[in-house]
Amino acid sequence: MRFINVILCRVTLLLCFVVSPALHASDDPLQSPMWDYLRNVFLGDTPYQFDDRIVVSVPPFAEDPTQVPVTVDATGLSEKIEKIVVWADLNPIQHIYTYYPLKDVKPNVSLRIKVQQATPIRAAVLTKKGHWLIGTSYLDAAGGGCTTPSVANASPYWESHLGEISAKKFQREAFGRYKFKVVHPMDTGLVDAIPEFYLQQLELRDAQGDALVKMDLSQPVSENPVFSFDVTQPSAQHRLWLRDNNGNEFEQPL
Amino acid sequence: MKKIQCLLCFLLVGLSYSVFAAKLSYLLEPQKIADDTWLLQGKLEDFTRKNGGNIVNTAFIVTEDGVVVFDTGPSKRYGEAMRQVISSITDKPVVHVFNSHHHPDHFLGNQAFNDTKIWALPETGKLIAQHGNAFAENMYRLVGDWMRSTEVQLPTEPLDIAAVPLMAVGKHHFRFFKMVGHSGADLLMLDETTGVLFASDIVFYQRALTTPHTPSLSVWIENLEQLKNWQYNTIVPGHGPVDTTGLAVEQMIDYLHWLDNTLTAAASQGLSMNEVMALPIDERFSGISLTRSEFVRSVFHLYSRYEEASF
């Protein structure tokens, strides 16, 4: 299904450029030619509004297009959150991740991504009441991140260290933060002869195996990804679980 | 009347555009900084289509036996302009050219010197061969037409400092040093005759330092501590004004320590990269140009190493 989605994305991306983007004025503050199309892909044909309380932080310029830090902070929202969908309008694969805050977490997520060129970055929050609220930011870049082979691919390091997780807990002001790094090439499948190979699912679980956070990940997440999550109460019982598109599973206590 | 004014305006605008478009000229102004020694100082800016990449210091020394050139600038056009400046000052031929390191603003003027020996550290030659074309491409993107016809011209002479630490040209005695702090292979040249140290990008002054290829900040600091003990009276930094007071090196060491401490503290507090990029920069560095943008770039280059060390 995901694969079909990707294909669909690529085909419609082409269509989008054929059909003149200037036909209808959009309410997108960044006036991206992709907004209406991608909004429809990720949100469906439902009402939405742009909302400054969702803060999407990116650097002023993507110095390294293979490792661009993106932080989505929705802690300013009073509404309860069902999920947050994050994408880059002008990447060949737009979807970056979908984040589900299930319990005891503060919706503040950081990770690094690959970008192919300058692009808007979107974080669409679906509230429990069914409203879509959109945070947005513009990332300037020279490009090349998605079609650059992973560094890992040039060296066999990952083969013997695949899925190794380094993790650390931090006490922030009134909450805790987990930061962890997973060894994985995160190959996009867009580079000649290198098949896609990337982490697809992530869960932060408690002692009972119940998830605090679930995440669906896509190919633009950077090689050897470093994630950070905020939780209301860090615990020695928490565990991290991941699975990649080849079915490899990785698990580690935090 | 209004109509005529308008027309005039259009004409003037048109005229100034065409003048601007036709004339991409670096207007290099040689500064005499010591006996026989001339500096072409770059702007304290980032690469732009307006400055054509002229943000770098290049220099030349006119000896009885010919001219010695230290770095050739960001483009063929710059190299040619530099040669014009040299021939406006002396009839002597250019006999030695040195490339301080493999960053594009320091060697892409080499084409204008293809009739001379071009020296560089052996590592620098390899790095230029490996990355030169990508750097040149990036420069075309950043500064545009200034780069026209610029191609990578490799250094021709590997400089083996162990075998040749000293070179005499005319009355000038040049001593060479290899450091690594800025780019992994940084050539410094001390003219013992005049006491001028050409410090390459190991030293920036009043312009924020750049870190894309530093092996580590602490190695860079060690290099600078070493350099403090040498005998010289004038430092020509890779970027920024000449210094005769020692303040340039102090500023470097101070900033590098601050950067190192800031990144270490940030990693130990678990900050994300974007949080680090937004951190305040100490006021004592506010007089240095481009501090914020270079700080952000340095976080890009270095923070993951600090994160890694904190796990």
Ligand SMILES: [Zn+2]
């Ligand atoms: Zn440099």
